Amino acid sequence: DAGITQSPRHKVTETGTPVTLRCHQTENHRYMYWYRQDPGHGLRLIHYSYGVKDTDKGEVSDGYSVSRSKTEDFLLTLESATSSQTSVYFCAISESGSGNTIYFGEGSWLTVV
Amino acid sequence: GENVEQHPSTLSVQEGDSAVIKCTYSDSASNYFPWYKQELGKGPQLIIDIRSNVGEKKDQRIAVTLNKTAKHFSLHITETQPEDSAVYFCAAGGSYIPTFGRGTSLIVHP
Numbered sequence: 001d002a003g004i005t006q007s008p009r010h011k012v013t014e015t016g017t018p019v020t021l022r023c024h025q026t027e028n029h030r031y032m033y034w035y036r037q038d039p040g041h042g043l044r045l046i047h048y049s050y051g052v053k054d055t056d057k058g059e060v061s062d063g064y065s066v067s068r069s070k071t072e073d074f075l076l077t078l079e080s081a082t083s084s085q086t087s088v089y090f091c092a093i094s095e096s097g098s099g100n101t102i103y104f105g106e107g108s109w110l111t112v113v
Numbered sequence: 114g115e116n117v118e119q120h121p122s123t124l125s126v127q128e129g130d131s132a133v134i135k136c137t138y139s140d141s142a143s144n145y146f147p148w149y150k151q152e153l154g155k156g157p158q159l160i161i162d163i164r165s166n167v168g169e170k171k172d173q174r175i176a177v178t179l180n181k182t183a184k185h186f187s188l189h190i191t192e193t194q195p196e197d198s199a200v201y202f203c204a205a206g207g208s209y210i211p212t213f214g215r216g217t218s219l220i221v222h223p
Contacts, residue, residue, distance in 0.1 A: 032211070042119075042202060042215035043157070090156055098208045099145045099164075104156035 003027050004105035006091050012111045019078040021108050024090030033058075033092040033102065034073040043090070049074055052064060081112045115140040117205050119214025129223050132193050134217045136203035137185040143205040146179060146186045151200045151216075160201075161188070193221045 013019050023032060033048040035058075045058030047066040055066050063085060065077045078085055091105040104113030116139040126132050136146075144165035149157035163170045163177045163186065170177050178188040186205075190197055198221045204211040210212075 031210075040215065043213040045210065048210065092156075098206060098210070101147065101159050101162065102204075102211065104149075104158070106156045107154075 004091055004093060004103060006089075006105040006108045008108060009106070010109045012113060013081050015082060015112055016080050019081050021076040021089055021091075021110070021112065023074045023076070023105060025072050025074075025091075025093050027093060027103075028071060029093040029095050029103075030071075031094045031096060031100075032068065033094075034064070034074070034076045035090045035092060035104075036087040038062065038087050038091060038106075044113045046076065046089075057086060078110075081110075082100075083112050115143060115205055115212040117203060117212050117214045119203050119217060121185070121217060123218045123220070124213065125220045125222065128140055128193060128195060130193055132190045132197070132219055132221075133204045134201055134203070134219070135185060136187070136205070136214050137183075138205035138212075139184065140205070140207070141181075141184065142207050144207040145205070145211065146177070146208075147204050147211065148175075148177060148188050149202040149204070149213075152200065153199075157202055190219075193219075195221050195223050197221050 007022045007026045024064045034046040035043045044060045049055045049068040051053045067075045092102045094100045119136045147162035150160045151157040176189045200216045203214040
């Protein structure tokens with residue numbers, strides 16, 4: 001298995017509170033991604049990073065921000081959580097952004113009440 | 114951007130039967146087509162991939178075929194087993210980050 005660790009794995013939070021999900025990799029891969037998975041929508045890209053301090057938006061980036069201060073760590077922040085952000089969040093990594101295998105973490109289950 | 118359509122959304126088969134999942138894509142520049150299997154409560158895992166310079170690739174009971182002219186590719190699982198029950202995702206990529214299909218829930222009945 002690819003060396004990807006997500007934390008927390010499960011979290012329940014209240015509407016309006018900030019939430020940060022963490023992703024840590026031991027593969028030294030350049031690219032890191034955050035996806036969300038919802039029934040009927042598959043895997044949707046939230047944000048991705050192509051290097052330290054280099055990030056870009058995916059298709060569902062509204063309400064989310066990210067930071068990457070070290071190669072191995074990629075943080076996803078919900079500044080003010082809403083019920084529509086209840087989802088399963090997957091971190092993923094790849095050596096490059098094109099034509100390379102994307103490896104997924106085990107997921108973080110977030111419930112916003 | 115790329116658009117990937119995946120069908121069917123649910124597939125139910127008897128153990129030992131074959132299963133076929135089909136995906137279409139829109140960007141003719143796509144040249145990398147991976148397939149992922151996601152078991153309940155886990156992250157997706159790559160099971161097979163194909164690049165545009167080949168038309169078919171096999172790995173034991175699974176195979177993937179690619180038709181670049183028609184812009185579609187398929188996953189074939191033969192002699193299905195209960196442990197094949199999972200959600201399967203296709204994706205299409207190339208010079209950009211792959212776009213994923215919405216997934217197929219495969220149920221294999223013993």
